[in-house]
Amino acid sequence: xxxxxxxxxxxxxxxxxxxxxxxxxxxxxxxxxxxxxxxxxxxxxxxxxxxxxxxxxxxxxxxxxxxxxxxxxxxxxxxxxxxxxxxxxxxxxxxxxxxxxxxxxxxxxxxxxxxxxxxxxxxxxxxxxxxxxxxxxxxxxxxxxxxxxxxxxxxxxxxxxxxxxxxxxxxxxxxxxxxxxxxxxxxxxxxxxxxxxxxxxxxxxxxxxxxxxxxxxxxxxxxxxxxxxxxxxxxxxxxxxxxxxxxxxxxxxxxxxxxxxxxxxxxxxxxxxxxxxxxxxxxxxxxxxxxxxxxxxxxxxxxxxxxxxxxxxxxxxxxxxxxxxxxxxxxxxxxxxxxxxxxxxxxxxxxxxxxxxxxxxxxxxxxxxxxxxxxxxxxxxxxxxxxxxxxxxxxxxxxxxxxxxxxxxx
Amino acid sequence: xxxxxxxxxxxxxxxxxxxxxxxxxxxxxxxxxxxxxxxxxxxxxxxxxxxxxxxxxxxxxxxxxxxxxxxxxxxxxxxxxxxxxxxxxxxxxxxxxxxxxxxxxxxxxxxxxxxxxxxxxxxxxxxxxxxxxxxxxxxxxxxxxxxxxxxxxxxxxxxxxxxxxxxxxxxxxxxxxxxxxxxxxxxxxxxxxxxxxxxxxxxxxxxxxxxxxxxxxxxxxxxxxxxxxxx
Ligand SMILES: Nc1ncnc2c1ncn2[C@@H]1O[C@H](COP(=O)(O)OP(=O)(O)OP(=O)(O)O)[C@@H](O)[C@H]1O
Ligand SMILES: [Mg+2]
Numbered sequence: 001x002x003x004x005x006x007x008x009x010x011x012x013x014x015x016x017x018x019x020x021x022x023x024x025x026x027x028x029x030x031x032x033x034x035x036x037x038x039x040x041x042x043x044x045x046x047x048x049x050x051x052x053x054x055x056x057x058x059x060x061x062x063x064x065x066x067x068x069x070x071x072x073x074x075x076x077x078x079x080x081x082x083x084x085x086x087x088x089x090x091x092x093x094x095x096x097x098x099x100x101x102x103x104x105x106x107x108x109x110x111x112x113x114x115x116x117x118x119x120x121x122x123x124x125x126x127x128x129x130x131x132x133x134x135x136x137x138x139x140x141x142x143x144x145x146x147x148x149x150x151x152x153x154x155x156x157x158x159x160x161x162x163x164x165x166x167x168x169x170x171x172x173x174x175x176x177x178x179x180x181x182x183x184x185x186x187x188x189x190x191x192x193x194x195x196x197x198x199x200x201x202x203x204x205x206x207x208x209x210x211x212x213x214x215x216x217x218x219x220x221x222x223x224x225x226x227x228x229x230x231x232x233x234x235x236x237x238x239x240x241x242x243x244x245x246x247x248x249x250x251x252x253x254x255x256x257x258x259x260x261x262x263x264x265x266x267x268x269x270x271x272x273x274x275x276x277x278x279x280x281x282x283x284x285x286x287x288x289x290x291x292x293x294x295x296x297x298x299x300x301x302x303x304x305x306x307x308x309x310x311x312x313x314x315x316x317x318x319x320x321x322x323x324x325x326x327x328x329x330x331x332x333x334x335x336x337x338x339x340x341x342x343x344x345x346x347x348x349x350x351x352x353x354x355x356x357x358x359x360x361x362x363x364x365x366x367x368x369x370x371x372x373x374x375x376x377x378x379x380x381x382x383x384x385x386x387x388x389x390x391x392x393x394x395x396x397x398x399x400x401x402x403x404x405x406x407x408x409x410x
Numbered sequence: 411x412x413x414x415x416x417x418x419x420x421x422x423x424x425x426x427x428x429x430x431x432x433x434x435x436x437x438x439x440x441x442x443x444x445x446x447x448x449x450x451x452x453x454x455x456x457x458x459x460x461x462x463x464x465x466x467x468x469x470x471x472x473x474x475x476x477x478x479x480x481x482x483x484x485x486x487x488x489x490x491x492x493x494x495x496x497x498x499x500x501x502x503x504x505x506x507x508x509x510x511x512x513x514x515x516x517x518x519x520x521x522x523x524x525x526x527x528x529x530x531x532x533x534x535x536x537x538x539x540x541x542x543x544x545x546x547x548x549x550x551x552x553x554x555x556x557x558x559x560x561x562x563x564x565x566x567x568x569x570x571x572x573x574x575x576x577x578x579x580x581x582x583x584x585x586x587x588x589x590x591x592x593x594x595x596x597x598x599x600x601x602x603x604x605x606x607x608x609x610x611x612x613x614x615x616x617x618x619x620x621x622x623x624x625x626x627x628x629x630x631x632x633x634x635x636x637x638x639x640x641x
Contacts, residue, residue: 011520018508320504323465324565325493325521327486403465407504 008330012337019310019338020345027342030306034346034383035353037295041382042354042375043361044288048281049372050362055277057369058202064270065237066139067244069093069230069251073266075276086264087255088227093265096254097230103243106138106233109215111226115186117211119172127168128210129185131218139231147179147194150214154193158216162190166198167208185211188221204366240269292382299343300390307339307394318398319406332399339391340384347383351376411474412572412604413439413462418471420457420627431457433627434471441572444599445606446615449624455608456577458624462606463496463575464488476572493521497566499576503558505550511537511561512546518569536564540594556587563594567603574598576607580614592617 020027072083094109101107110132117127130136134150137143145166154161162185169178169192178192190213199207219226234243244267251257251265311318318331359371420432431454439445447455460466461473464480467488473480476495483491492498497518505514515533524532537546540560550558559579566574576595580588592607592614599605599619607618615621616635623631 007523008520010526022508316504317506320506321517321521322489323463323492323498323504324518325489325569327489327521329486330521404460407465407500 008333009337012334013341015334016338016341020341023310026306027345030302031299031342031346031349033295033299033302034343034386035350037291037299038347038350038379038383039353039357040291040295041288042351042379043357044284044291045375045378046355046358046371047361048284049375050358050367050369051365052281053369053372054367055274058200065234065240066270067232067234067240067247068268069097069232069247070266070268071227074268074272083266088225089230089265090228091224093251093254094228094230096250097232097247100250101232101243101246103235103239103246104232105235106135106231108133108135108139108231108233110136110229110231111215111218111222112229113186113218113222113226117168117172117183117185119178119181119183122172124168124171127185129218130210130212131215131222132212133215135233136212136231139233142196142199144194145197146177147192149194150212155214155216158214158220160188160190160217161193161214163194163196163212164192165196165206165208165210165212167206168211169195171209183211185213186221201366201368244269296382296386296389299346300386303339303342303387303390304393306342307335307391308397310338311335311394311398314398315401315406315409318401319403319409322401322403323407328399331401332395335395335398336388336391339395340387343383343387343390344380347379350383351379354379411438412441412443412476413437414472414474415462416472418461418468418473420454420461420466421469430627432461432468435627435629437622437629437632439604439606441604442599442602443604443606444595444619446618446621447606447608447624448610448612448615448621449630450610453624454627455624457627459575459577459606459608462573463498464491465498489521493518494569495572497569497571497574499559499562499566499574499579501578501581503550503555503562503582505558505561505565507550510547510549511542511553511564514550514561515564515568517565522569533564533568536568537561539567540564554587555583556590559583559587559591560594563591563598567598573604573606576605578608578610580609580611588614 069089071086071089076083091109094107097104098107110130112131113129114126115129117124132140133155134152137149142149144163147163149163150159150161162183164172164178172178172183173181178195181192182189183192184190190211196208201207232243232247234240247267248263252263255264257264321331355371355375358375362371415435415437418432418435419430422429422431435458447458449455457466461468462475464475464483467481475491478491480488480491506517512530512533515536516529519529519532534543534546537543540563542557542560542564545553545557548557550561553561563574563579566576574595580591583591595605595607596617605618607614609615618635619637620632620634622629
């Protein structure tokens with residue numbers, strides 16, 4: 001029986017198209033519900049898949065075995081003031097971690113400000129200035145493209161040296177070689193000793209538009225009181241959880257947190273962000289699901305309705321087909337195929353529009369990387385499913401009609 | 411024996427009224443016969459044809475077609491028998507309006523599972539046999555009544571069935587065209603086909619070789635037609 005249907009699949013498809021073409025307007029109106037549903041689903045699907053790939057590729061650049069000791073957690077839940085009243089993370093904490101942590105491979109203090117950067121007659125506003133130490137190459141996983149990074153001696157000497165992000169170097173120096181040149185950051189002059197490898201954009205924001213200076217130099221110029229962010233690299237990613245526990249112990253002791261109180265600092269980690277992102281996409285998937293359900297219902301009812309009309313209109317045709325030898329299954333398949341074809345028209349159009357809309361949204365978000373074509377299967381699967389479900393009752397009705405009564409039908 | 415009918419009855423229940431459309435009919439028909447069934451309106455002609463054609467099943471009695479007892483068969487098995495053994499010709503032609511002549515004739519072959527290319531060839535040959543070789547790609551509304559009935563006859567012939575059943579095939583045709591159709595049946599019978607025709611025109615029935623008359627669901631006469639030698 002099943003093999004029978006496969007052999008005749010081409011026939012059923014032909015019959016379905018003939019019938020749809022004979023009622024163009026009616027078919028288009030019927031498939032509109034499916035079209036809207038599939039368009040929405042494919043648009044959201046394409047967008048999420050694009051974001052996933054993009055964010056995944058960016059996040060994997062950023063170390064997964066690095067934790068950041070900070071005043072604020074990255075994802076704030078509840079009372080912001082509770083966090084505001086905390087003491088800053090300072091040099092004492094940095095020294096304590098460096099001295100006492102046994103699971104840390106590298107400990108890097110970081111502090112950021114925003115200043116004007118200038119060279120020659122070129123002047124750039126709002127350039128991020130990062131004060132840090134030589135171990136930033138490890139915790140920040142950056143490598144100099146040309147020149148070199150700071151040495152321990154540079155840091156200890158609080159030298160007036162700087163290492164530039166690729167974007168900043170390009171904008172200040174165009175094609176000329178920045179190495180050895182002196183640039184102005186804020187009110188001070190620094191000698192360029194290196195340029196970092198390009199890291200690329202994130203949602204259209206350059207991640208290479210900054211200058212790094214030794215942290216001691218930074219603190220002399222901008223003050224000792226600014227809060228630090230301390231990046232700590234675990235020896236192995238397996239020891240990350242142990243490292244966090246160890247850091248908590250060290251920090252609670254250093255900051256003299258009473259045993260009953262909760263931590264007055266945050267230990268941040270990349271998977272907090274991915275977790276936040278996953279929560280957000282879960283919501284989007286829920287929206288897809290609801291839209292899918294509604295359009296399944298609306299589009300499906302429309303298809304059932306029009307298929308009932310089609311079956312009634314063609315009662316005599318059904319009787320005749322049975323008279324010349326069509327079995328129940330033949331008639332069932334014919335009308336099921338017609339329902340599937342009907343919803344697939346909306347499905348295909350929805351896939352095309354959805355892919356276009358999804359790519360448009362991604363390009364507006366400045367997300368690069370290709371469109372994920374698995375959406376096509378989702379769209380096809382969805383519309384075929386609606387076709388089968390909504391076409392089944394009319395098709396079954398047609399298949400079980402009595403041949404004589406249908407032949408006599410006026 | 412091709413058709414063997416014993417004490418066959420068909421009852422309909424219309425509300426509380428019981429209609430005995432066929433009342434204990436017994437009848438046998440051999441291969442290559444040409445039979446006309448006559449009788450007044452409501453005498454049970456169509457009911458008998460539908461049962462012979464396996465479109466309907468009797469209420470009681472037995473019907474054996476080609477040695478096979480039909481009563482016990484499922485809907486799908488009946489469909490297979492209709493496909494292989496029976497060719498129907500209807501008063502109202504019953505062609506698919508959107509399909510051309512060739513495709514209409516192909517229809518029984520589709521359900522027989524004949525591959526497309528082969529189907530085309532057989533359908534073409536059959537249309538040529540009924541004199542419509544030059545009208546293959548015409549839709550039904552582009553054909554005259556007589557031509558439509560020829561397409562329907564080609565469709566009935568295409569699977570090489572044991573019997574061709576025609577229920578008032580000339581009922582919707584003018585008398586000249588009707589005669590042409592009857593001539594075609596006579597030719598087909600001469601070529602070896604078994605034909606059963608329902609009609610209430612005496613003149614048309616005279617073209618057959620045997621006339622069975624029904625009244626109130628019973629056979630009232632069953633006679634052989636004497637044909638004068640062809641002129
Ligand atoms: N589906 C049905 N339900 C109830 N009664 C029916 C049904 N089909 C036929 N009958 C009855 O059975 C009897 C025989 O009907 P049938 O159609 O066989 O007559 P007929 O000889 O073909 O008549 P006509 O020459 O008008 O076509 C009639 O009384 C008719 O009303
Ligand atoms: Mg009748």
